[in-house]
Amino acid sequence: MVREKNPTNFMNGVPELLLLGMLADGSEMYGYELAREVRDRTGGALSMSEGVIYPTLHTLELDRLVGTRRREVNGRPRIYYRLTARGKRRLAAATHDWSRVARAIKLILGDSADVIKPV
Amino acid sequence: MSLNRFDRLARDLAAAGVAPRRVQRIIGELEDHHQCLTDDLVAEGAMQEIAISQARERLGSDEQLLGGLTAAPGLVSFTRRFPAVALGAVPTLIFVMISIAWVVPFALALGAARDRLGMDLEHPVARASVWWIDRVIDLMLPATLAWLFCDTARRRGCSVVWSLTVCTLVGLLAATMFTEIVLPINGTGGLLLVGFDPRSVFGTHQWLPALAPLGVMAADFILRQSDATTPMEVL
Incomplete structure (x- = not known):
């Protein structure tokens, strides 16, 4: 069952949303790859520290939102993560919540949001 | 390159109650x-030794990693989150179940020996065998259970109070719980009696099984002192 999240807690769910979003196309990725992809796809605007990425991934796994597969790469074990059906439903709900929040912020900031340059 | 780069973090995670696996x-x-970070830095032109050191810095300190990992809901083991259940209710239930479970097949075997083989249950050899099997299990069960659960408490980083709780519970159960088989010598059928009798702690043979967990407690205490990562503080 997809849990309804209070949009006021949306900042708490950002790492979860980003990681689920990275796996949305059905690909399997490992921790380092996910961290690098978040940084690269956002042009360096967002980055996830290892102190955040692994606890989040393990929590997502415990909630059965992602599945894992262990592979040997260059003689060392590597854990690959993939989105589960339950994870897809959670991603859809989280995306919906995030879009609502983004629209609401846009209403407050109005046109200035387009003008303000990132620092 | 050090293979023990994350040894301290591993010990700290275990002491914080994260499950060993x-x-x-x-x-x-x-x-x-x-x-991966090291390989990328080397590919960018950094020297191997510098790349290793920079990669470790980028990963963050042990304290930062530990803080993030132990703050994640669900990563801390069941034993650490619910010690009263894992180290109180569970050993009690297991003790009661095993105490009953081993007696049933034993009683059935004795009944079958009497009914089908015509075995004389009053024969001194038969009586001595039953007595010794009973005594060995009476002693082994509390000692083994106390050891297993003390070991779990120690490995999951639970305080010494929980080891003491397990040993006291198991000791009290060993002292007061009884399971008795009543088999008529010449008749058929039989009776299995299970119950708790606080007076039986003063009986002739109940004190030894009850004291066995105390020996386990002493061993646990020594092991905790030799392992600096396991909390010794009370609660």
Whole structure:
């Protein structure tokens, strides 16, 4: 069952949303790859520290939102993560919540949001 | 390159109550992450030794990693989150179940020996065998259970109070719980009696099984003192 999240807690769910979003196309990725992809796809605007990425991934796994597969790469074990059906439903709900929040912020900031340059 | 790069973090995670398998996996992932970072830095032109050191810095300090990992809901083991259940209710239930479970097949076997083989249950050899099997199990069960659950408490980083709780509970159960088989010598059928009798602690043979967990407690105390990562503080 997809849990309804209070949009006021949306900042708490950002790492979860980003990681689920990275796996949305059905690909399997490992921790380092996910961290690098978040940084690269956002042009360096967002980055996830290892102190955040692994606890989040393990929590997502415990909630059965992602599945894992262990592979040997260059003689060392590597854990690959993939989105589960339950994870897809959670991603859809989280995306919906995030879009609502983004629209609401846009209403407050109005046109200035387009003008303000990132620092 | 040091293979013990995350040893301290692994010990700290275990002491914080993260399950051993989870600790092993997290450390494996961090080792892999560190190697990937090192490889990227070397590919960018950094010298190997400098790349290793920079990669470790980028990963963050042990304290930062530990803080993030132990703050995640669900990563801390069931035993650490619910010690009263894992180290109180569960050993009690297991003790009662095993105490009953071993007696049933034993009683059935004795009944079958009497009915089908015509075995004389009053024969001195038969009586001595039953007495010794009973005594050995009476002693082994509390000692083994106390040891298993004390070991779990120690490995999951639960305080010494929980080891003491397990040993006291198991000792009290060993002292007061009785399971008796009543088999008529010449008739058929039989009776299995299970119950708790606080007076039986003063009986002739109940004190030894009850004291066995205390020996386990002493061993646990010594092991905790030799392992600096296990909390000795009371609660």
